[in-house]
Amino acid sequence: MILHPTLTTTSRRLGLACAFTLSLLLGACAATQRTEGTGEYVDDTAITTKVKAAIFNDPTLKSAEINVETFKGRVQLSGFVSSQGNVDRAVRLAREVKGVTAVTDDMRLK
Incomplete structure (x- = not known):
């Protein structure tokens, strides 16, 4: 099965956005x-x-x-x-x- 190139790029961007958001949320709970x-x-x-x-x-x-x-x-x-x-x-x-x-x-x- 071959994935459409746009779908792959969109999936990567979505994954990066989710990772970035998660790191912000977890960072807010960290102690300084x-x-x-x-x-x-x-x-x-x-x-x-x-x-x-x-x-x-x-x-x-x-x-x-x-x-x-x-x-x-x-x-x-x-x-x-x-x-x-x-x-x-x-x-x-x-x-x-x-x-x-x-x-x-x-x-x-x-």
Whole structure:
């Protein structure tokens, strides 16, 4: 069976277009230094939730005063707390959460 030359050229162009589109779509999900891939975002969301739960469950801390953000396993704690002991306790609790690679303390004393 002999294929028509135009059909072959069209098929090649279509294949290249599909490959290019697929590479763009997959590239959008890849992580860079400043962005996260989908899997990393889900992991960071889980870490944030666990750190918030640990702070909430601690009777000495007021969880509403402490903000938690996570990026690629690095947790940033911010907000206003009443004592240095509360700062130290929140940092310690965050470090104990599985998946946390570093903790940045941006909390301020009231």
